[in-house]
Each structure stands twice: as C-alpha cells, then as structure tokens.
Amino acid sequence: MCGTCGCAAGPVLTLLTPGERSHHDHDHEHHDHEHHDHDAPAAGRTVVLQQKVLAKNDEIAVANRRWLADRGILAVNLMSSPGSGKTTLLERTARELAGELPVAVIEGDQETALDAERIQAAGSRVVQINTGTGCHLDAAMVAHALRDLEPPPRSIVVIENVGNLVCPALFDLGEAARVVLASVTEGADKPRKYPHMFRHADLVLLNKTDLLPYVEFDPQRYADELRQVSPGALLLELSATTGDGVLPWYDWLRAGALAHA
Ligand SMILES: Nc1nc2c(ncn2[C@@H]2O[C@H](COP(=O)(O)OP(=O)(O)OP(=O)(O)O)[C@@H](O)[C@H]2O)c(=O)[nH]1
Ligand SMILES: [Mg+2]
Numbered sequence: 001m002c003g004t005c006g007c008a009a010g011p012v013l014t015l016l017t018p019g020e021r022s023h024h025d026h027d028h029e030h031h032d033h034e035h036h037d038h039d040a041p042a043a044g045r046t047v048v049l050q051q052k053v054l055a056k057n058d059e060i061a062v063a064n065r066r067w068l069a070d071r072g073i074l075a076v077n078l079m080s081s082p083g084s085g086k087t088t089l090l091e092r093t094a095r096e097l098a099g100e101l102p103v104a105v106i107e108g109d110q111e112t113a114l115d116a117e118r119i120q121a122a123g124s125r126v127v128q129i130n131t132g133t134g135c136h137l138d139a140a141m142v143a144h145a146l147r148d149l150e151p152p153p154r155s156i157v158v159i160e161n162v163g164n165l166v167c168p169a170l171f172d173l174g175e176a177a178r179v180v181l182a183s184v185t186e187g188a189d190k191p192r193k194y195p196h197m198f199r200h201a202d203l204v205l206l207n208k209t210d211l212l213p214y215v216e217f218d219p220q221r222y223a224d225e226l227r228q229v230s231p232g233a234l235l236l237e238l239s240a241t242t243g244d245g246v247l248p249w250y251d252w253l254r255a256g257a258l259a260h261a
Contacts, residue, residue: 060139064174077175082163089240094124102155136167165194183208188222210239
C-alpha cells in the first residue's frame, strides 16, 4: 500500500459553504493517522504495521458508518484516475438535484481548494481535505470532515477521493457504496490492470462518452473487461459535460438515499 508513496504529513481541512468567500489559508490542523511505515527496517515489520494501519482505519470506518446510519445519510466513495471527471459530475449533480435531494461533498486532493470552490459555486456544502503527500483519504480524515460538514439528515454525502486507482481502494471510509468513475480517454483495459479498485465497486460510471467519436475506445470491450473483474458491478455510460446519460445516475442516488433514510 503506501509504504513507499509518501502518506506522511497530516491532512488539512477547509469548510466552504455556499456563498462564503474561499479562505484556503486555513488552520493547519494535523491529525494522528499512523500511516507511516517509512522507517520500517524490514519487510516483516512493514507488513505488521500496514495491517495495524488498516485495522485502525477499519475501526474508524465502522464508527463513520454508524454516524451516517444514525442520521439516515447515504455516503458514496467516488474514486477515479486524476481528471476522469469526478468534480464535473458532482457540479452537475449538485445543481440538478438541488431542491430535491441535498448533496454535500467531501473533496480529497493533495493540494488546493480548487475542487471545493467549484462545488461551492454549484451550491453545495463542501469540505476540502488536503492530504499533502498522501495519495488517498482515510476514515479518520472523513470523520473530521463529516463533523465540519454537518450534512443534514436524510441527505447524500459524496466523498471525492484523491485521484488515483491504487491506494484509495484499500481504505474503507465508512461509505455505503463505492463508485468508480472511468472515462473513455483512459482505455478499456483499466479494470484488469487495476482490479482492486474495480472489484469492490457497486457502480462503475463510464464518463466522457461525448468523446467516443474521437478516441479509440470500444464500450463493449470495456463492459467485458469489467465483467471479468467485477461481475456484479452496475455499469452506466454518461457525459458529465453534456449531461447525456446522467438520469440513471440520479435514479441510482435517489434509490440509495431512500434505502438509507
Ligand atoms: N469531453 C468531456 N470532458 C469532460 C467530461 N467530464 C469532465 N471533463 C473534463 O475533464 C477535465 C477533468 O475534469 P474534473 O472534473 O476536474 O476531473 P476530476 O476527476 O475531478 O479530477 P481530479 O480531482 O484532479 O482527480 C476537465 O477539463 C473537464 O472539463 C466529459 O464528460 N466530457
Ligand atoms: Mg476533482
């Protein structure tokens, strides 16, 4: 997992509410996340530490899940490669479900509050987590963010994880569902090359279908590749930019929200 990728510094959280000015020079609150196996002298010790980190994470994830269930909130862990279109889809979702279903967002990025500013402009409550050198969110970060975000009961919280297809797959955040967003510019081979990410996905969204005329990408091959890794995952095709195909995504969110309310 993160033994060599630099998940060392603590995260920084910024709450942006609709209409509020961005203040990204926020409190540099550091939390203890015990990620750090960089000093481990031997492989055996590294493995033990990794197991401890994951066990601790799982404990906090269980608490997050209970906190969310107590409030009837549907939490979705949204993961993808950098630039697949997570924030673009959430901007559209926030706008188009406004007034029907409140969608609050937790944004995970190494640096900047750029994504939080976009979600804020789309009218949703949002907390930005900056992970520094870290390549994924963990349950403790999400626990802090949920307290800052204060999502209303019976709402939806989407957690936009740090963009990559590797480490985010390992960390349970306490979500009710895992959604992987892929885009047609990434190639059809990604499910088999990054099986851990796709294996536990409840839903896979194939984005940027408006670009299909311009890229070499076979949606049928993609569906077949996904089936090999994750036979149970639902696959929906859409374009976050044009809005084509987004209605089944909204129906999926509505059904999930209803089931968790
Ligand atoms: N053509 C096309 N472009 C898209 C679509 N969705 C997103 N984009 C573009 O893809 C780029 C990245 O989109 P983002 O929404 O920032 O992607 P992201 O997954 O949030 O990126 P990170 O947070 O950096 O991981 C932007 O230039 C978007 O305009 C789509 O459906 N079609
Ligand atoms: Mg983003």
